[in-house]
Amino acid sequence: MNENHWPALPGVREALVNSLADVNLTGDALAAGLERRLAADLGTTPDRVVAGAGSGALLQQFLTAHCAPGTSVVHAWPSFDLYPLLIRNAGAEPVAVPGEQQDFRAVAAAVTDDTRVVLVCNPNNPTGEVLGEEWLRSLLAALPQHVLVLVDEAYREFADQAEIADATTLSADPRLAVVRTFSKSHGLIGLRVGYLVGAQEVVGPLRRVAPFHRVPTVAQAAALAALDAGARMREQCRAVAAERDRVRAGLRELGYDVPPSGGNYLWVRLGPRNQEFIAHLAEHGIAVREVAGGVRVSTGVPEANDAVLTAARAFSGRPVEGAVR
Incomplete structure (x- = not known):
């Protein structure tokens, strides 16, 4: 959210x-x-x-x-x-x-x-x-x-x-x-x-x-x-943005299509695998949303963001559902 x-x-x-x-x-x-x-x-x-x-x-x-x-x-x-x-x-x-x-x-x-x-x-x-x-x-x-x-x-x-x-x-x-x-x-x-x-x-x-x-x-x-507390607010926003960019870099290293973002979220584009990705993250206790053809991943505290990257790494190694083996 x-x-x-x-x-x-x-x-x-x-x-x-x-x-x-x-x-x-x-x-x-x-x-x-x-x-x-x-x-x-x-x-x-x-x-x-x-x-x-x-x-x-x-x-x-x-x-x-x-x-x-x-x-x-x-x-x-x-x-x-x-x-x-x-x-x-x-x-x-x-x-x-x-x-x-x-x-x-x-x-x-x-x-x-x-x-x-x-x-x-x-x-x-x-x-x-x-x-x-x-x-x-x-x-x-x-x-x-x-x-x-x-x-x-x-x-x-x-x-x-x-x-x-x-x-x-x-x-x-x-x-x-x-x-x-x-x-x-x-x-x-x-x-x-x-x-x-x-x-x-x-x-x-x-x-x-x-x-x-x-x-x-x-x-x-x-x-x-x-x-x-404006100065502290701006400091926190910069920290959130740094975490957002760290997660984006990690996802891109794993081969995910993630455009740059100016918000406190990322939009991961997986096409037909959106729902599969959402279900996989849910299995790891992570809630994300499908929005407008992509999966929106909010930026949380560092530990939560690490969990996203760990789950995404596991998903990237999974075969595509329905693929011929």
Whole structure:
């Protein structure tokens, strides 16, 4: 599930415990304090930031606010497998653009007069592809003015920061918005807290559908503490990325087809042997998922990653099922 298995960030446990005394109170119902802190850290204003119950809820809010029946949303494929569901929940039609490498020309070519949003996952889940600033600028230049671009940066902290586009810095284009989460890099997936940044006219409509997508009081406290531990978060993300790359190198030495990844996961392409590989890993106590024609392997702590490599080594020596012996 691409969870963060590293220790909680400094101050998070203490913030959670201290916040329990106020769970009987409404508190900061719409997380205005968290939005002010995020805006300050991002060098923007609070009216351009909206906090929500994780990036998934914010994606749904954004699509609901900006789409309607008869409209469409374009996204690359393979990508986050919940995009089609979220788009249909907003009353729009998903338009998938196939190709393991996202091509901004192909994405732009799929846009019509009915398109309201282009969804971009960076790094892409599950392929791990990282898109740079020039790619994003080229996409914006190729799109008509009526189309919004929402960049899903759920895993950006695990990517090489010199390579990945930072959509929050391209604020000159009001069509561009970015959604991020504390679930992965900050290890708060069980608390559901994220945020979306964009032009005021793009962010404003989300607030009208926000009352039932609140960030709980305890999650706000944990998020603020996690922001204070930013240096430690970045250190942990670099350690996770190093483990991810170590596992990829080991798998490639064994002959596996594994593209480079900017997330905290790898996408192993085994074709017709995907399910056989999944079953083999399960026999060794390892849970992985088949996603979009490949097997997604999350990056865990070093011992777990060693277990993946050991099991993969044993599988690589197994004959293909059904082969003539």
